[in-house]
Amino acid sequence: MLIPDDRKYSVTHEWAKVEGDKVRVGISDHAQEELGDVVYLDLPEVGRILSKGDVFGAVESVKAVSDLYAPVSGEVVETNTDILNHTERVNESAYDEGWIILIRMSDPSELDGLLDADAYRQIVEEASH
Numbered sequence: 001m002l003i004p005d006d007r008k009y010s011v012t013h014e015w016a017k018v019e020g021d022k023v024r025v026g027i028s029d030h031a032q033e034e035l036g037d038v039v040y041l042d043l044p045e046v047g048r049i050l051s052k053g054d055v056f057g058a059v060e061s062v063k064a065v066s067d068l069y070a071p072v073s074g075e076v077v078e079t080n081t082d083i084l085n086h087t088e089r090v091n092e093s094a095y096d097e098g099w100i101i102l103i104r105m106s107d108p109s110e111l112d113g114l115l116d117a118d119a120y121r122q123i124v125e126e127a128s129h
Contacts, residue, residue, distance in 0.1 A: 002029045003121050004095055008071065008114035011123065015095065016071040016114060019102075023072055023111075026099040027059060027090065030124045035061035038090040043079040043100065050074060050103065052110050057100070059090065068100065072110045078102040 003009075007017040013031035017024045032038065040060040050056055050070040057068040079101050083089050090098040105111075115123065 001033070001124065002095065003117050003124070005117040007095075008111055008116060009120035010069060010071045010114055012069045014069060014071050016111070017095075017099075018111065021105055021108070022077065023074070023103045023105055024099050025071060025101050025103060026094055027068070028120070028124075029094045031066075032091050032094045032098070035059065035066060036063045037061055038087040041083055041087060041090070041100070043081070043084070044076050046076055046079060048076045050076065052107075052113075070103065071114055072103060072105050073107050074103040074105040076101050077104045 007015045009015050009028060013028045015026055015028050038059055038061050042058040044056045050073060052070055052073045054070045055067045056070050059066050059068060080099050083098060092098065
């Protein structure tokens with residue numbers, strides 16, 4: 001299972017990749033494996049203001065519907081509308097083409113509350129035992 005070291009992770013399986021004052025957000029490889037084939041995504045409007053922990057959308061798979069949670073506070077400045085017509089990209093490329101939203105952070109210190117790759121790996125390993 002792929003867990004890149006260049007991003008932070010939430011316990012709810014979202015990843016956050018810092019890009020200057022913005023954070024690109026998606027779901028982890030582990031999350032997409034657990035969900036199975038993604039068939040629908042509910043994305044927020046560009047301009048929406050999120051607080052850390054807010055539900056900003058949902059991902060629906062053949063198995064379940066799961067809420068998506070904001071890993072940091074800020075404004076949604078872009079959504080990956082391409083995945084609405086190509087939901088398989090979330091499964092095939094969770095860390096690249098399958099990203100979900102881009103947030104302009106209002107409080108970069110919130111990143112400190114997220115997990116690094118090693119800590120996230122431990123959570124995933126413990127969950128699978």
